[in-house]
């Protein structure tokens with residue numbers, strides 16, 4: 056080749072290489088890079104911190120508490136819906152998806168929250184109520200009208216008001232000017248958005264297929280909503296009732312296909328944002344696009360058997376009686392984990408705004424420490440419900456607030472200190488969103504801050520431990536070492552790269568001792584957290600010995 060042409064080619068190639076380097080430098084990290092070490096914290100905005108004394112928590116209140124959350128080690132926040140709403144289901148009845156509810160502040164406040172959180176290395180997720188709106192939403196008001204309009208097919212309407220029932224579905228009868236009845240998604244005032252039917256009934260032509268214009272318009276709007284908040288700085292969404300979108304979709308396949316499409320779109324345009332589903336079927340949700348899926352007590356009895364003294368039985372594993380059985384959890388968890396471990400994360404929450412009792416109910420600081428040691432050393436992404444880090448308890452017997460019913464007791468204000476209203480608000484006590492329990496028997500952040508082994512400081516130390524050890528990160532491998540019904544301790548291993556960590560748990564009021572199986576095969580074990588002398592070496596192998604209600608985390612060296 057002529058030397059000048061060769062030079063030109065080389066120069067051009069260099070430019071191309073430089074350009075592609077510049078381009079790759081601009082490509083944002085993917086969600087998995089920050090999810091790997093993420094610890095989330097759920098904030099029920101009504102009850103976290105009231106900055107203006109009107110008795111209701113707000114966004115500026117959350118911003119003011121970011122240093123607390125940062126200090127705790129939390130790296131992700133999930134905010135329950137903070138959008139305009141008549142609040143008949145605590146905001147899960149949205150009347151404007153593009154506007155922050157005035158009681159919480161403004162869109163600008165939310166933008167500030169994103170920015171301030173980001174400065175502290177925290178990601179904020181919003182709650183996407185994808186399946187329904189409030190019956191006060193302007194789209195639904197239009198959809199109720201007799202005249203055809205843009206929103207006529209945005210909700211699911213029967214062919215006439217005389218169609219009083221539909222198989223496997225509720226129908227709200229006679230509520231509109233329109234000669235039709237609508238399908239609600241949850242409470243009656245939450246009409247289901249129309250994502251179509253996977254298998255429309257030929258005898259009920261009002262059931263539209265997924266590709267009909269109405270369902271397609273709703274799908275496009277959902278994407279607009281997501282884009283709007285992504286562009287303002289949201290790091291992702293917790294998707295409410297994520298499996299509920301397409302109707303008559305028995306195996307969830309059509310709903311999954313929708314999320315699959317959304318994930319492909321996010322991977323192209325917003326690869327650093329993440330989705331966590333309220334589906335509680337990780338084997339469906341994760342392969343189809345969710346970065347994470349929650350385990351929830353409603354359909355996961357194994358998860359419920361960890362902490363809940365109520366259903367499905369009275370002996371949770373994390374209980375002093377020692378009568379619980381960790382196999383109930385593992386028999387459910389292990390196959391779900393195996394099916395999803397290279398694709399996404401199972402999120403095991405301490406609790407949430409729908410679950411009573413709270414993890415703190417009936418548990419001492421020591422009991423809680425063992426439970427938190429488990430939650431914060433498991434694979435996947437942990438979620439802490441506000442107040443669970445101090446063992447805040449639920450309040451029994453409260454009248455329903457904003458559609459809370461039995462859930463209301465787990466939604467009371469965060470207990471910050473011993474001042475008026477536990478430091479939640481300066482409003483008169485009778486104007487609070489929900490009452491604060493009497494001072495004598497309530498845990499608080501202030502009271503625990505300087506007590507070295509308080510629940511709060513234990514959680515902080517366990518989060519720091521998680522951050523410091525790759526094996527404890529979301530994708531570190533999980534292997535059960537010892538887990539037998541009626542026997543303690545429960546021992547498991549986490550590994551990543553060359554790092555190996557063992558966790559041993561004894562929630563019972565009795566001490567326990569066991570010989571570790573030969574395959575553990577460690578030269579030495581270095582204590583990282585909990586009991587420091589739990590493991591001892593004998594001629595035949597390692598013994599683990601745990602006092603009542605204790606745990607140990609050790610590194611294999």
Ligand code: GLC
Nearest residue numbers: 144147184241295296408409
């Ligand atoms: C989800 C929410 C719950 C809400 C319901 C309807 O389950 O977690 O609080 O009432 O969906 O949106």
Ligand code: CA
Nearest residue numbers: 105107111113
């Ligand atoms: Ca307020």
